[in-house]
Structures are given as C-alpha cells and as structure tokens.
Amino acid sequence: MTSVMVSPRATRTLGTLGAILWMVLAALLAAWLTGGLAPLGVPGLPDPGATTRFGLPIVQALRDLSAMLTVGALVVASTCVPPGEDEDEALLAGVRARLVAVAQLSATAWAALNGLLIALVFSDASGSSMEAEGFLQQAVFFARSYELGQYLLWGAGLAAVVAAGCALASRTAALGALAALAVVALWPMALTGHATGALNHDEVVNLQMFHLVGIGVWGGGLVALALVGHRLGPSLGTVARRYSTIAGWCAALVTASGLAGAWLRVPDLASIVSTYGALLALKMTAVILLLLAGWWHRRTLLAQVVAGRTKAFWRLVGLEVFVLLGAAALGVVLGRTDPPSTDGDSTSLTMVQSLLGRSMPPALDATGWLTRWSPDSLFLPLGLAALTWYLVAVRRLRRRGVHWPWLRTACWVIGCLLFIWAANGPPATYGRVLFSMHMVQHMTIATAVPTFLVLGTPITLALRTLRRRTDGSYGPREWLLTAVHSLPAQLLGHPIVAAALFVVSMVAFYYSSLFGLSLEAHTAHVLMTLHFLLTGYLFAECVVGADPGLERPSYPLRALMVMVTFGFHALFSVSLMASTTVLARDWFESLGRDWGASLSEDQYLGASLGWALGEYPLAVMAVALLVSWVQADRRERRRFDRSELREDDRQLRAYNDYLQRLSQAGPRSRSSTMAGASAPDEDRSTE
Structure with a gap:
C-alpha cells in the first residue's frame, strides 16, 4: 500500500473549507426540516423562486460565519497574541499581521454578503423573483426606505469600514479600535435577527446583541486560533490560556443571554414542542456541549499544551468548531422561524403597544416613583x-x-x-x-x-x-x-x-x-x-x-x-x-x-x-x-516644606538676607532713590 502524504497547509485548507461547508449544510438541513425551503403557498403572495428560498439561508450562514471570524480574529490579535521576534512595539508583523489579514478577508466577505442579503430579503418579503425586470431598482429602494433594508445596508457599510481599517492597520493601537468597531458592526445583525418581534422587541434586541458578541468572540476566536495556531510555536500555551479565559466569560454571556431571550420569546413550557422551541433546545444543547469542552480545556488540556503535547488539544478544538458552527447554523434558521404566538400577538396589538413595545403604564403616583420598574x-x-x-x-x-x-x-x-x-x-x-x-x-x-x-x-x-503583561501583548491594563x-x-x-x-x-x-x-x-x-x-x-x-x-x-x-x-x-x-x-x-x-x-x-x-x-x-x-x-x-x-528641609531653608535664608540688606541701607541711599523717582514729576511741572 502507498500512503498519501498531505501537507499541513493542505490539511488546514481542507479543514477551513470543511467548516464552511458544514455550516451551510447544517443551515440547509435545519431549514428543510422546518419547512423553510418549501414554497409558502400563501394565497396572494407569489413564490420568489428556488434561488431565494435556498440562497437566503446559505448567504446568511456565510455572512454570520464571516462576522464571527472577523470579530474573533481581531479580538485574539489584540488581546492574546504577543508580538513576534521580527515585530517592534508599533509595527504589526508575524501572527498578528496574519490575523489582521484573516479579519480583512472575512470583513470583506461580510460586507459583500450583507449586500447580497438585501436583495434576497427583499425577494423573500415581496415574493418577487430576483430575475424579474426592475428588481434591482426595487431592492435599492427597499434598502433606502425600509428599516430592515436600512439595517442590512448599515451592516454592510460598517463591515466595509472594518475591512478598510484592516487593510490600513500597521500599528498595535489600531487593533483595539478595529476590534471595537467590529463588535459595533454586530448591532445591525441584532436588529435583523430572530430578536425581532412585537412586544419586548427592544429587550430581545439587546439580548441578541450580547449573544452575538459572545458567540463572535468565542466561536470566531476559536476558528482564528485554529487557523494560526501552527505559527505560534512556544507561545501557543500562553495564547490558548488567555483565549480560554475570554471564551469562558463569553460562554457565560451566551448562556445567560440565550436563556433570557428564550424566556421572552417562548411564553410557556408547552411551547417547547413547537418548531421554534425544538430549534432553541437543540441550540442550547450545543452550547452545553461547548461548555463541557471548555471545562475540559481548562482542567486538562492547557497543561498538556504548555508541555508541548498539542495533539489532543487540536482534536478537541476541531470538535468544538464543529459543534459551534452547527449551533450558529441553527441560529440562522431560528431567525427565519416564527416564535410561538402569545397573547401579545402582532395581530392584536394596540397603537400604544406597537409604539412602546409594551402597554401604557398606569398613572404615575407617589409610590410609582419607586415601584414602576421596566428592566x-x-x-x-x-x-x-x-x-x-x-x-x-x-x-x-x-x-x-x-x-x-x-x-x-x-x-x-x-x-x-x-x-x-x-x-x-x-x-x-x-x-x-x-x-x-x-x-x-x-x-x-x-x-x-x-x-x-x-x-x-x-x-x-x-x-x-x-495585571501588567511583560511579553509585549496588550491585556486589559495596557x-x-x-x-x-x-x-x-x-x-x-x-x-x-x-x-x-x-x-x-x-x-x-x-x-x-x-x-x-x-x-x-x-x-x-x-x-x-x-x-x-x-x-x-x-x-x-x-x-x-x-x-x-x-x-x-x-x-x-x-x-x-x-x-x-x-x-x-x-x-x-x-x-x-x-x-x-x-x-x-x-x-x-x-x-x-x-x-x-x-x-x-x-x-x-x-x-x-x-x-x-x-x-x-x-x-x-x-x-x-x-x-x-x-x-x-x-x-x-x-x-x-520638604524641599526647604532638604536645602536647609535656602529660600527662607535668601528672603531674610534680602530684608537685612534693605534694613542696612542708609537714609541717603533711600532719599536718593526717592529723589530719582520724583525727578520726572519735577521736570514735568517745570515744563
């Protein structure tokens, strides 16, 4: 038998393509199981076509993956990776430059896919085919005039700014600004995701933002670490430990925001048997598996990485990426699935409820200054x-x-x-x-x-x-x-x-x-x-x-x-x-x-x-x-006083000497001084 040797670079390329393909297939499978790929069959609303029905979950999955990778790569580069030997305090090089290049590529894809989503979302909402005459002009009008289109347009613009910033970044200080801007660019995604709804819309948008930040830093950082881990050498253990700490906080954020969002969107336990509840349960199961994997990282594998034994670490990282991208794919389908109906269904909302997102509060009285809370x-x-x-x-x-x-x-x-x-x-x-x-x-x-x-x-x-860092990397204090x-x-x-x-x-x-x-x-x-x-x-x-x-x-x-x-x-x-x-x-x-x-x-x-x-x-x-x-x-x-004590009252002695010289001055010198001072007045009076 002849063994086929595959280079490490080819292995990483195949792994990257496999991760992308897995997330797309998972999104399509979940959409197919929930009926999201079938024609709506609603009387009066035409079918936008298979291109829109299949293209929308695919493009959204790729957009979400690009956004995750952008945020994660910039956060890892700015907080975890120390500068290399060929890198000074200001100029980016080595692994950090590689991560910025990854972020630039993914941010460019993020912007382009967001622009494509504008057309697909408009086609899906209006029921018009993308091949129809005048479709482009209608999609542009949708992006400029409707909130959903404006959010997608803003997301594309912010992602494009992040990509341009990555192309121009050459100093360490730029990494923090780019990471913060990438996090801000997630806000339009929170406004257009499955946080949208009638009542409690603002609260669910906030929770969705926390969820996106956590999953972006956690998942995107894990993918970025897998892409550049072979270049870290002896510093892999340090970087992995720092990322593990950040991932732990992000996991807590994802779990808390997910549970709070589920509590707002799922009205009762009986609603778990709905399609939305089933997808939500699958996603939370994936998060629990990731939490267990992270615990195993901290408990066992980090010590092995520091000791130079990384094979088990990379196997677990691959499994984590697999589960995490599957959870993200479920999130794509959740965004296109209606949550269980509640008493506050949009069909029965009053004008006040649609404007405020909740009912009109009662008249404000004295006790209301302490008791009327809206968290x-x-x-x-x-x-x-x-x-x-x-x-x-x-x-x-x-x-x-x-x-x-x-x-x-x-x-x-x-x-x-x-x-x-x-x-x-x-x-x-x-x-x-x-x-x-x-x-x-x-x-x-x-x-x-x-x-x-x-x-x-x-x-x-x-x-x-x-804590102050000594290896040249930037932590919270720096x-x-x-x-x-x-x-x-x-x-x-x-x-x-x-x-x-x-x-x-x-x-x-x-x-x-x-x-x-x-x-x-x-x-x-x-x-x-x-x-x-x-x-x-x-x-x-x-x-x-x-x-x-x-x-x-x-x-x-x-x-x-x-x-x-x-x-x-x-x-x-x-x-x-x-x-x-x-x-x-x-x-x-x-x-x-x-x-x-x-x-x-x-x-x-x-x-x-x-x-x-x-x-x-x-x-x-x-x-x-x-x-x-x-x-x-x-x-x-x-x-x-301390200065005078050190100098033996130098200023005080100088001032006393000055006073003594004034006291020793004779009457003649003082009178001559007075005469000299009054001479101009005498001259002016003579004139």
Whole structure:
C-alpha cells in the first residue's frame, strides 16, 4: 500500500473549507426540516423562486460565519497574541499581521454578503423573483426606505469600514479600535435577527446583541486560533490560556443571554414542542456541549499544551468548531422561524403597544416613583457589572493590604445605583410617555451619575488591580492606558471641548429631530443614553477627576467652568419653560395618554425638574472641587516644606538676607532713590 502524504497547509485548507461547508449544510438541513425551503403557498403572495428560498439561508450562514471570524480574529490579535521576534512595539508583523489579514478577508466577505442579503430579503418579503425586470431598482429602494433594508445596508457599510481599517492597520493601537468597531458592526445583525418581534422587541434586541458578541468572540476566536495556531510555536500555551479565559466569560454571556431571550420569546413550557422551541433546545444543547469542552480545556488540556503535547488539544478544538458552527447554523434558521404566538400577538396589538413595545403604564403616583420598574436588558447588566467589578477590585486591594478610601467606594456605588434607577426604574418606564420623566432620566444620567462615577476614580482602581503583561501583548491594563492617553481621549477630554459638548449637545438634541427619534427608535435611545453619559463623565473628569490621563486646568479655571457651564444649563431650562412649542408633539399625541397633565404643562414641569436636578450635582461637584483644591494646597505646602528641609531653608535664608540688606541701607541711599523717582514729576511741572 502507498500512503498519501498531505501537507499541513493542505490539511488546514481542507479543514477551513470543511467548516464552511458544514455550516451551510447544517443551515440547509435545519431549514428543510422546518419547512423553510418549501414554497409558502400563501394565497396572494407569489413564490420568489428556488434561488431565494435556498440562497437566503446559505448567504446568511456565510455572512454570520464571516462576522464571527472577523470579530474573533481581531479580538485574539489584540488581546492574546504577543508580538513576534521580527515585530517592534508599533509595527504589526508575524501572527498578528496574519490575523489582521484573516479579519480583512472575512470583513470583506461580510460586507459583500450583507449586500447580497438585501436583495434576497427583499425577494423573500415581496415574493418577487430576483430575475424579474426592475428588481434591482426595487431592492435599492427597499434598502433606502425600509428599516430592515436600512439595517442590512448599515451592516454592510460598517463591515466595509472594518475591512478598510484592516487593510490600513500597521500599528498595535489600531487593533483595539478595529476590534471595537467590529463588535459595533454586530448591532445591525441584532436588529435583523430572530430578536425581532412585537412586544419586548427592544429587550430581545439587546439580548441578541450580547449573544452575538459572545458567540463572535468565542466561536470566531476559536476558528482564528485554529487557523494560526501552527505559527505560534512556544507561545501557543500562553495564547490558548488567555483565549480560554475570554471564551469562558463569553460562554457565560451566551448562556445567560440565550436563556433570557428564550424566556421572552417562548411564553410557556408547552411551547417547547413547537418548531421554534425544538430549534432553541437543540441550540442550547450545543452550547452545553461547548461548555463541557471548555471545562475540559481548562482542567486538562492547557497543561498538556504548555508541555508541548498539542495533539489532543487540536482534536478537541476541531470538535468544538464543529459543534459551534452547527449551533450558529441553527441560529440562522431560528431567525427565519416564527416564535410561538402569545397573547401579545402582532395581530392584536394596540397603537400604544406597537409604539412602546409594551402597554401604557398606569398613572404615575407617589409610590410609582419607586415601584414602576421596566428592566432594560442592556443597561441593567452593564450597571450591575460595573458595580460588581468595582466591589471585587476593592476587595482584592484590601486582601493585598492596600488601603482604598471608603468615600470613593460610596461615590461609585451611588453612581451605579442612580444609573440603574434611571435606566430601569420609573424614569425608564415613563420616559417615553411623559416629558417630565424623560427629563428626570436624562438629567440623572447626564449630570448626577457621571459626577459620582468620576469621584470613584475607577481608572486608578483598575490600574492598581489589573495585571501588567511583560511579553509585549496588550491585556486589559495596557488597553486602558492606551485608551486614556489616546488622541481622541485627549481631544474630547480637553476642558473647552468637554464643556462645549456638555452644553451644545443638549441644546442640539432637544431643538432638533433627534429628541423625537430617540423616543421612536431603540438604536437612537441607546446612542442618546451613551452619549450623555460619556459627555457628562468627560466634563466631570475635567473638573473634579483624579484619574490619570487628562490634563486638567488650574483650580480657578475649573471653578469658572462649573459656573459658566451650569449657567448655560439653567438658561436652557428657563428657555424651555418659556417655550410654547411642545417638543415631539406628534409622538406624545399618538400615544393618546388619558391621564396626567397636558403636554404643555408636562413640558413646563420637565423643564423645571431639569433645572432642579442640575443643582444637586452642581453642589456635589462644587464641594468636591473645594475639597480637592484645599488638599492640593496642603500637598503643595508639604512639598515646599520638604524641599526647604532638604536645602536647609535656602529660600527662607535668601528672603531674610534680602530684608537685612534693605534694613542696612542708609537714609541717603533711600532719599536718593526717592529723589530719582520724583525727578520726572519735577521736570514735568517745570515744563
């Protein structure tokens, strides 16, 4: 017998093609079993043709795989892989350059496949064949005029920007920005996936975003590691250990978001027997298998990789890729399968339910300020994660015997609790129904929350607790330092820019269509919340911050900044109180609220609350500024005293010598000096 030798490169190529083929076949098989490949047979709706019915799951599976690989390759390159011997601190080369090339290729495919999806989705929704006359013009109109087409177009554009950035990237600092941009590019996918629905749409979109981020970093990183693992050499064990830690957190994120999404989409246990429930159960089974494989990685195989025995490791990686791509293929079919019907079916929704995604809340009373909660599946986890991280970091410092001021901890806890209350409590429940409650939410997030968060000095805490890497790779600590010292951070954190953003953005937001858009669109609401939280944080950091990174003005200028900025804020509130134009009138009138104050009265109340709610953060900021000013003066005096002690009171002795010379000066010299000083006056009087 003659044995056929296959080169390692050919083996990797065959493995890559096999993975792609497996995901496509799994998606087609699941679609066939659920009836997704058969003609709809709906009277009045024509069949778009076999090209659309078969092409849609294939293209979507390839798009999802490209997105996963893009995100995973960039995250692995930016956080796990150390620079090679032929790579300096700035220039990319070796394995990291290889990963960026993989990300560039996959991002290009992501953009192209998203563009093709526009045509396929339009064909599927309209029932028109892709070969029909005028189809291209209709698909372009669909992409520009309808939300679903716009989301796909935005996804293609963001993926194209990531591909262009990968082509231009030559420095390590660019990897973090590209990885973050790739994660942001997943947001349109969350808006168009099986998160869409009638009630609780916004909550399921948030959960779908968490799910996509977790599966992208986890699965895409695993595929990227399999593609470049042979090039890592002795550093494979280190890279695998770092990736395993990230994958563990991503697995927890995928599991939690998947369970929460299933709880929202599947109304009861009996619905599990539906097609949607069966697909969901299969996907969760695949996730459980992956969790077991990850546990086995951490427990047994990582030690073998460090010791140089990698054969069992790569076999398990291949099995994980197989299961993970199968789960992703099930996700493709889930996106085209209707969830079980509920009492809130879209056919029986009222106007208010279709606009808000939930029923109209009852009239706001005194107890409602504490009891009317609407948990947000995006901001609630983020707020709890920030609170948990801070407390764990403080506990870690104390275990090392390092003191951390309790007042900083208290400020951070207050800031997190205020954020959770504003984004999930009564202000969130009534923020899209009452302008006054929207203003409560906005001013809490833009002024109070940032002030307390800044006083918690989170960057200092992170730098004291995060581990420093010594092999040239970038971990959380290195990326944090890179971010705070980056040009965008220095530009946005400049005192003038930060103050201008804080004031101008508020005026531009309310006196333009952006306010109405934030009430109507979930994406605009998320961007609005993040924008005002960031601008408020930058302004507070310039005034009362103590974290490293930004250059702050002198204390008198800081006090002037506070007075001028909050003076403009008070002027804005007064002008809004005096205005007779109701902001976002069409939106509030379409809700048909039959309780509470009128629109004009509620807007006047909201402007008054906005003015009042800007005062107590101002008081906190003023007290913190005064305290830090006094402490800075004390530190300066102590520094001066230490300097004088080291120099044997050199400046004090020089000053005493100067006074002694003045006292020893004779009356004649003093009178001559006085005469010389008065001579010009005498000359002028003579003239």
